[in-house]
Amino acid sequence: MAVYTHLGAEDLARLIARYDVGELVSAKGIAEGISNSNWLIETTRGRFILTMYERRIDIGELPFFLGLLDHLASRGCAVPATIHDRDGAASRKVDDKAVALIEFLPGVSPTQPSPEQARAVGAALAQIHLAARDYPQTRRNDLTPKDSATTLQSHGEDELALIDPALPQVRERAADLLERWPEGLPESIIHSDLFPDNVLMLGEEVTGLIDFYFAARDMMAYDLAVTHAAWCFDKTGARFDPAIGQALVAGYEAVRPLDPVEREALPVLAEGACLRFVASRAEDWLDTPADAQVLRKDPMDFVRRWDFYAEEGARAFA
Numbered sequence: 001m002a003v004y005t006h007l008g009a010e011d012l013a014r015l016i017a018r019y020d021v022g023e024l025v026s027a028k029g030i031a032e033g034i035s036n037s038n039w040l041i042e043t044t045r046g047r048f049i050l051t052m053y054e055r056r057i058d059i060g061e062l063p064f065f066l067g068l069l070d071h072l073a074s075r076g077c078a079v080p081a082t083i084h085d086r087d088g089a090a091s092r093k094v095d096d097k098a099v100a101l102i103e104f105l106p107g108v109s110p111t112q113p114s115p116e117q118a119r120a121v122g123a124a125l126a127q128i129h130l131a132a133r134d135y136p137q138t139r140r141n142d143l144t145p146k147d148s149a150t151t152l153q154s155h156g157e158d159e160l161a162l163i164d165p166a167l168p169q170v171r172e173r174a175a176d177l178l179e180r181w182p183e184g185l186p187e188s189i190i191h192s193d194l195f196p197d198n199v200l201m202l203g204e205e206v207t208g209l210i211d212f213y214f215a216a217r218d219m220m221a222y223d224l225a226v227t228h229a230a231w232c233f234d235k236t237g238a239r240f241d242p243a244i245g246q247a248l249v250a251g252y253e254a255v256r257p258l259d260p261v262e263r264e265a266l267p268v269l270a271e272g273a274c275l276r277f278v279a280s281r282a283e284d285w286l287d288t289p290a291d292a293q294v295l296r297k298d299p300m301d302f303v304r305r306w307d308f309y310a311e312e313g314a315r316a317f318a
């Protein structure tokens with residue numbers, strides 16, 4: 001479910017007329033996605049994605065996110081550009097909600113990525129890191145390991161145990177990880193959530209990186225570790241695929257070679273990536289009523305990945 005707001009034919013036609021994109025031909029709600037309402041818009045001049053920001057996103061931060069898309073697209077990254085309205089604005093209001101029209105990019109998200117696809121994604125990630133270095137806006141990452149540890153601490157042992165009896169133990173592991181967390185590695189604006197469902201591909205070519213709504217300034221190697229945790233395991237985190245991991249890092253390094261300190265830090269950064277998704281998934285789980293129509297993502301999928309990185313991280317990134 002990812003159309004939370006009904007927009008009638010007249011509302012849509014009026015909205016699209018505010019842009020220099022031709023006449024509205026059709027508008028179809030997109031089922032994928034959780035946070036926002038999305039429509040595939042077809043006009044006499046082409047296809048576009050219309051996003052209505054429903055939750056999670058602070059509207060005051062939209063200029064950062066939409067400006068980032070334009071910045072990266074103008075530097076040749078596979079990222080959708082924002083379509084500005086006739087007044088030059090990147091976002092507009094429909095009733096009290098913000099909307100943006102975004103370039104449609106072809107491609108589908110891989111469900112069982114191949115090493116060649118992972119290599120291409122590693123390269124695309126490095127490209128955005130390099131291209132974002134002179135992006136003039138910035139945003140603090142509000143999902144650092146410290147933030148995630150605080151989130152987990154804010155939930156009582158009994159509450160976390162409702163999700164899984166093994167979950168409360170991660171609070172101590174989070175405290176230990178904070179002691180080991182590296183600082184001072186090279187930074188840029190990072191994507192922070194580059195799961196396969198946020199990548200569009202045609203065969204082995206990356207045609208689009210989407211969903212930049214967690215982008216923030218942070219360590220580039222951390223973003224590579226996030227992407228490693230998101231791409232190299234089966235869904236539950238029980239099985240690691242070393243060929244995907246090697247190809248991802250090799251693809252990244254073909255564009256932006258890592259400093260030795262960054263390479264050495266990858267295992268602990270990957271543990272931090274797992275903590276981030278354990279915490280956000282636990283928070284979402286506890287916020288979502290059991291009978292809601294929204295799929296709840298299991299935090300334990302990332303506890304298993306965390307176990308792996310804690311035990312085998314050095315070997316995984318060797």
Ligand SMILES: Nc1ncnc2c1ncn2[C@@H]1O[C@H](COP(=O)(O)OP(=O)(O)OP(=O)(O)O)[C@@H](O)[C@H]1O
Nearest residue numbers: 030032033034035036038049080103104105210211
């Ligand atoms: N620029 C684009 N070009 C083509 N398709 C897109 C584009 N942006 C989004 N989509 C399609 O819309 C779907 C939903 O988008 P997205 O994942 O950004 O949803 P969301 O609700 O904003 O995010 P999330 O699922 O992370 O909460 C994607 O799976 C993709 O199929």
Ligand SMILES: N[C@@H](CCO)C(=O)O
Nearest residue numbers: 193195277280281297
């Ligand atoms: N991609 C994240 C959701 C967004 O934070 C997850 O799978 O938990």
